[in-house]
Amino acid sequence: MITLSPLRWGKPYDSLDFKEVVHFDTGQPIAKVGTVGSGIVGRDMRQAQKARDALLQLTPHDLIARCQKAANLFEQGDLKVGDSTQSVDDFVHQQSASTGLPEHMCRSNMAKNSFVLKNIGHILECLTRGLDLSILSKGYGEEGRGVTVSYQVQTPVLGAILPNNSPGVHTLWLPAVPLQIGLVLKPGSQEPWTPYRMISAFIEAGIPAEAFSLYPGDHDVGGAIMAKSKRSMIFGSAHTVDQHAGNPRVQAHGPGFSKILIGDDVVDDWESHLDMMVESVLSNSGRSCINCSGIWASRHTEAIAKAIAERIGPIDVRPPSDPQAELAAFTVAAMATGTDAMVKQDLAENGVIDMTAEYGEKLIEREYCAYLRPMVVHADSPDRQVATKEYMFPFVSVIKCPQSEMLGRIGSTLVGTLLSRDESLIKAAGNSTDIDRLNVGPIPTNRLNWLQPHEGNLIDFLFRSRAYQIAEF
Amino acid sequence: MPEADQKVNSDMIPQVDAARDALNEHTLRTVHWHFHDDTGSPFWLEKKRELNFDPLTDIKSFDDLKKFPLFEDEWLRGGPIQRWVPQGHAGKPVYVFETGGTTGVPKSRMVIEDHWKDYELFSSTLPETYFPTGSNWLMLGPSGPRRLRLAVEHLAQHRGGICFCIDLDPRWVVKLIKKGWMEHLEEYKKHCIDQAVTILTAGHDVKCMFATPKLLEALCEALEEKGTSISEVGITGIFSGGTEFTPQWTRFCVEELFGGAPQESGIYMTPTYGNTLMGLACSKPIRAEDGYKISYYAPQPRAATEVVQFDDYDQVVGYGETGRVKLYTLTDEFFVPGFMERDEGEREAPFDLYPWDGVSGVRPFHQLASATTVGVY
Numbered sequence: 001m002i003t004l005s006p007l008r009w010g011k012p013y014d015s016l017d018f019k020e021v022v023h024f025d026t027g028q029p030i031a032k033v034g035t036v037g038s039g040i041v042g043r044d045m046r047q048a049q050k051a052r053d054a055l056l057q058l059t060p061h062d063l064i065a066r067c068q069k070a071a072n073l074f075e076q077g078d079l080k081v082g083d084s085t086q087s088v089d090d091f092v093h094q095q096s097a098s099t100g101l102p103e104h105m106c107r108s109n110m111a112k113n114s115f116v117l118k119n120i121g122h123i124l125e126c127l128t129r130g131l132d133l134s135i136l137s138k139g140y141g142e143e144g145r146g147v148t149v150s151y152q153v154q155t156p157v158l159g160a161i162l163p164n165n166s167p168g169v170h171t172l173w174l175p176a177v178p179l180q181i182g183l184v185l186k187p188g189s190q191e192p193w194t195p196y197r198m199i200s201a202f203i204e205a206g207i208p209a210e211a212f213s214l215y216p217g218d219h220d221v222g223g224a225i226m227a228k229s230k231r232s233m234i235f236g237s238a239h240t241v242d243q244h245a246g247n248p249r250v251q252a253h254g255p256g257f258s259k260i261l262i263g264d265d266v267v268d269d270w271e272s273h274l275d276m277m278v279e280s281v282l283s284n285s286g287r288s289c290i291n292c293s294g295i296w297a298s299r300h301t302e303a304i305a306k307a308i309a310e311r312i313g314p315i316d317v318r319p320p321s322d323p324q325a326e327l328a329a330f331t332v333a334a335m336a337t338g339t340d341a342m343v344k345q346d347l348a349e350n351g352v353i354d355m356t357a358e359y360g361e362k363l364i365e366r367e368y369c370a371y372l373r374p375m376v377v378h379a380d381s382p383d384r385q386v387a388t389k390e391y392m393f394p395f396v397s398v399i400k401c402p403q404s405e406m407l408g409r410i411g412s413t414l415v416g417t418l419l420s421r422d423e424s425l426i427k428a429a430g431n432s433t434d435i436d437r438l439n440v441g442p443i444p445t446n447r448l449n450w451l452q453p454h455e456g457n458l459i460d461f462l463f464r465s466r467a468y469q470i471a472e473f
Numbered sequence: 474m475p476e477a478d479q480k481v482n483s484d485m486i487p488q489v490d491a492a493r494d495a496l497n498e499h500t501l502r503t504v505h506w507h508f509h510d511d512t513g514s515p516f517w518l519e520k521k522r523e524l525n526f527d528p529l530t531d532i533k534s535f536d537d538l539k540k541f542p543l544f545e546d547e548w549l550r551g552g553p554i555q556r557w558v559p560q561g562h563a564g565k566p567v568y569v570f571e572t573g574g575t576t577g578v579p580k581s582r583m584v585i586e587d588h589w590k591d592y593e594l595f596s597s598t599l600p601e602t603y604f605p606t607g608s609n610w611l612m613l614g615p616s617g618p619r620r621l622r623l624a625v626e627h628l629a630q631h632r633g634g635i636c637f638c639i640d641l642d643p644r645w646v647v648k649l650i651k652k653g654w655m656e657h658l659e660e661y662k663k664h665c666i667d668q669a670v671t672i673l674t675a676g677h678d679v680k681c682m683f684a685t686p687k688l689l690e691a692l693c694e695a696l697e698e699k700g701t702s703i704s705e706v707g708i709t710g711i712f713s714g715g716t717e718f719t720p721q722w723t724r725f726c727v728e729e730l731f732g733g734a735p736q737e738s739g740i741y742m743t744p745t746y747g748n749t750l751m752g753l754a755c756s757k758p759i760r761a762e763d764g765y766k767i768s769y770y771a772p773q774p775r776a777a778t779e780v781v782q783f784d785d786y787d788q789v790v791g792y793g794e795t796g797r798v799k800l801y802t803l804t805d806e807f808f809v810p811g812f813m814e815r816d817e818g819e820r821e822a823p824f825d826l827y828p829w830d831g832v833s834g835v836r837p838f839h840q841l842a843s844a845t846t847v848g849v850y
Contacts, residue, residue, distance in 0.1 A: 038690075039694075039726075040729070
């Protein structure tokens, strides 16, 4: 069994307290994770500037090159992780075993994280809108218009309270490293694997170890990171997002409520977009914030729902090692039973129909975990409660709604794919403050363009544009 | 020899037997007090009628206490509180101390002098070098309806000192946590710590203190931010307590906040484990060589703890084995013949200082843990 120790600015800490990570299906322990208390975090954070200072010893260009090396190590190498050497296969087995994600999805998330690191130079160029990174490094510089520009760093380190079961979101904190910002991470209790392996790859690639802290622990550890770090990100529920709304120190990532909106000019041709809709709902077992949870159209909605149900309704549980496995387990079975109960409540409302009813039982309970099989529901109006729901399994509501009301009713939407050639609708969607990422045309909601910011631009979060004047004297 | 006794050092057996005899004798005396018509409390005299045995004749030893049904904490919720006052103490001034109370009716326990006696006994376990008699104290923790403030204040006075007190309301803290008002929580903590720093830097010659683990940590941090330290402000002896007092936390505190073991840093810290029902269990001295293991020993014979099987609360587990903590209170003020604590831990063997069973690794009982908000102090 692998033992993972906390890292305090790169140095492993021999914890006296351990938590076990168990296999989702058998309950067998697969890792022992040493934990820390909030006091250690608070104490270490006094040294946070040293993490940035260590990264400032290298130029952004050097760091980008080392990130690219780290990407290859992460995706292909044998790496020292905890007290063991971890191969790629070990990583995939371990991550699948603790998160319930099928192994091929773990590989795909691994590739996603690696891709971001490999292309970090392009991504930063895009996020900074082409700014010379030495300006961020130095704090000021000449942009080429004869004007001094300055960006003031807001924190020496980025804190992150990482999720339990969504390995793909680690892409969000990776760019901090070439931006010369240290990392203070609280790994998710069931998914310590990606942060541990990634930090190991960074260090192996020659990035200073003292730039990284990893603090497994209880909730108080997350609280300490957020209290002591001037900039941190957290992943959680809608409640978590609400709790941190308006706090400039915190970037909260919650449910996406991502949607596909079909304009009246395209809806008669909906069948040509069925694959795109299915992918948006089903990919990564519907777990991501970028999975589609609502499809909105003014007509043909029952037919659309029926067609998606025919495609995803029959999907059943398969072993995690099966390359055809489409469903991830709920490693905490109560989350599945609770979700099932909530869905039943949604279905009790008039005007809401379960289009997947004929495909059998949805809740599959096992000894240590549970699964929810895909569901498609039809709602005859955006007034139905289910129109605003998102669940952590392949679940989509197809909502009948006049086009004229659509943008006013959709609510918060992380990714909105608009299927329309209607210029006025495209313009209105572009102006909607409810939609974060707008895809115009048949782009599945789960397909990210890494050269675009995701849920807020990290540069804006970590740096502040400011005045900087220099006079000779 | 029963398996459970196999780890008791043979040299210890006479002391263990003597302690057991004392416990048996004390049990007999306590039961007679609480169930005699002239001295017993209305609660126990009424409860006696429901029992299928006569406590006055059928309880002959500590083990016989298992004849009683488990003590239910629900009995402590709601009044009248007078039903707990033994007739033998009628007319004396009575305190009421509460536990819980974040939601619903809190549990109340009447006390006359038990809190003083508990802390006087505890006082005798404090090393003079680090807890010098005559020195002043700081009490940084909950007061309100809890007994802690009065008890620590009495401890200070008993040792010839004066106690300064900073209050923290754990019920408000629990509400802040449940509401997710973490900024308010931080501010409230800061508010408490600011007051403590003010007292410690105001020339009152405070050398000893009680603090909850969280507050002690925050205090050390605040002092360091001001360019000083807990040692520099003159603190030499600290006692603290609760299930948050883990070996890892102790190690962090000793090594990183204090700057080393007592002989290096000049600061001695001892944990305690207790509650309004039982009184104060003392700790076996903690050492880095033992991995900062924390073992608690109840103040026998006034109180006793057992570590019992999860599926049979009448059976103690073997030494080193894990079970739920069961406690007994055997004072002339209050009688608890077996109360299942909300904690679990490992059974520890007697040693020379405390020749009776102890408990280590105390943590929230795993079947209740998810429903408990821990770390509120």
